[in-house]
Amino acid sequence: MQTVSVNLGARTYPIHIGESLLTDSAQLSALLVPLIQGRQVAVFTNDTVARLYGQTVYDALKDYAVDVFTMADGEAFKNLDTYRAAMDFLMEKRHNRTTCLIALGGGVVGDLTGFVAATFQRGVDFVQLPTTLLAQVDSSVGGKTAVNHPLGKNMIGSFHQPKAVVIDPLVLKSLPAREYAAGLAEVVKYGVIADHNFLVRLEAQTQALNRRDSTLLGEVIKRSCEIKAEIVAKDEVETGVRALLNFGHTFGHALENLSGYGVWLHGEAVSVGMIMAARFSEELKLLENGQAERLQKCLDAVNLPTALDSPLSVDEMLGSMGMDKKAADGQLRFVVTSGFGQAEVIDSFSDQSLKRVLTEFFQG
Ligand SMILES: NC(=O)c1ccc[n+]([C@@H]2O[C@H](COP(=O)([O-])OP(=O)(O)OC[C@H]3O[C@@H](n4cnc5c(N)ncnc54)[C@H](O)[C@@H]3O)[C@@H](O)[C@H]2O)c1
Numbered sequence: 001m002q003t004v005s006v007n008l009g010a011r012t013y014p015i016h017i018g019e020s021l022l023t024d025s026a027q028l029s030a031l032l033v034p035l036i037q038g039r040q041v042a043v044f045t046n047d048t049v050a051r052l053y054g055q056t057v058y059d060a061l062k063d064y065a066v067d068v069f070t071m072a073d074g075e076a077f078k079n080l081d082t083y084r085a086a087m088d089f090l091m092e093k094r095h096n097r098t099t100c101l102i103a104l105g106g107g108v109v110g111d112l113t114g115f116v117a118a119t120f121q122r123g124v125d126f127v128q129l130p131t132t133l134l135a136q137v138d139s140s141v142g143g144k145t146a147v148n149h150p151l152g153k154n155m156i157g158s159f160h161q162p163k164a165v166v167i168d169p170l171v172l173k174s175l176p177a178r179e180y181a182a183g184l185a186e187v188v189k190y191g192v193i194a195d196h197n198f199l200v201r202l203e204a205q206t207q208a209l210n211r212r213d214s215t216l217l218g219e220v221i222k223r224s225c226e227i228k229a230e231i232v233a234k235d236e237v238e239t240g241v242r243a244l245l246n247f248g249h250t251f252g253h254a255l256e257n258l259s260g261y262g263v264w265l266h267g268e269a270v271s272v273g274m275i276m277a278a279r280f281s282e283e284l285k286l287l288e289n290g291q292a293e294r295l296q297k298c299l300d301a302v303n304l305p306t307a308l309d310s311p312l313s314v315d316e317m318l319g320s321m322g323m324d325k326k327a328a329d330g331q332l333r334f335v336v337t338s339g340f341g342q343a344e345v346i347d348s349f350s351d352q353s354l355k356r357v358l359t360e361f362f363q364g
Helices: 025-035 047-060 080-092 107-122 133-139 169-174 177-194 196-204 206-210 214-234 241-246 249-259 266-283 291-301 314-322 351-363
Strands: 002-006 013-017 040-046 065-071 100-105 125-130 144-149 152-159 164-167 334-337 343-346
Touching: 002 214, 013 214, 025 047, 025 125, 025 164, 040 047, 040 080, 040 107, 047 065, 047 100, 047 169, 065 080, 080 107, 080 144, 100 107, 107 125, 107 133, 107 144, 107 152, 125 133, 133 169, 133 177, 133 214, 164 214, 169 214, 177 196, 177 214, 177 241, 177 266, 177 291, 177 334, 177 343, 196 206, 196 214, 196 291, 206 214, 206 291, 214 241, 241 249, 241 334, 241 343, 249 266, 249 314, 249 334, 266 291, 266 334, 266 351, 314 351
Parallel strands: 013 164, 040 065, 040 100, 100 125, 125 164
Antiparallel strands: 002 013, 144 152, 334 343
16 A cells, blocks of 8 residues: 655645555455544445445444445536535434544545535545545645536535545546546646656556556556645645646537537546647647647547537537636636646637647637
């Protein structure tokens, strides 16, 4: 087992990464027990994940009074109705401030559990047991918690750090192929924004990544968590460098919005968005020509989309990006790369250059 620390003063916590941590209840118990203050625990999960890994978690907690809150599976249920049902559940089961919530699942379960933990009795402890690649390298680390509002994703939320994150790379074996690839988009992003050598290693090992080689995945998850932890430690509530994590996301969110709910997985839209962001970086002469194509090859090789089936309207795309919640004070901001391994936020550029990139991209 390897451990990465998220250094946030009094809120510092470990990310434990090791094979079989979610199938070996003794190992898991040794990690969880020291974190639990009282006698009560609530496991939050969904049926899909509970069927696969629930029993290990219940066995690991056999000395506690364990209540299981099973939510419906899917982004559509990361909402206020499920939040309300979770609050009712904790009240009816008489949980008190010493309770510990355990999020067992992907980013949907993790985000909802985190927000319930942030607000139940003004904040209780929670632990993340992420089971998708996206959750393991991204959503379980950093303390962003939220539910969706009908008018906007993640609009109701708060920052609330977990007590620990426990990651078993072997659980990725059961993940559907598209979900697995979507997580790889965020992994490649870390290489692009923060570690050129990491990107080079990913490019060289796409076949092993596609095989879900668990030794390689353990290393890849660790490096991804290290990069995210380092950025979060510098900027816990996103007033500065944490925005670099949004590389490809401004374009990606616009694609998601314009294509309609459920067409793209988030990581798929981010994959295409990263190509756009790299091409924009080339257009601005920050990135050497040919690097966007190099990134495209890497993303293609791990089965991620890098182009659109049918072109979108440039004007609609621009409009959708202006609406993006990451546009500060009406000023459109973009994360660009000035050479793989580094990134920066820009808010001054010519509209023409952005239009040119989008037009050329949509023309294929
Ligand atoms: N908090 C953050 O910082 C942050 C960052 C990025 C994304 N997010 C959020 O994360 C959510 C997306 O998370 P996600 O991509 O993990 O999706 P998800 O939670 O919907 O999981 C994807 C699917 O895989 C299933 N699943 C989970 N683990 C499995 C396993 N090991 N084997 C088989 N099936 C499994 C789930 O039941 C689900 O059907 C979005 O709501 C997004 O807003 C949050």
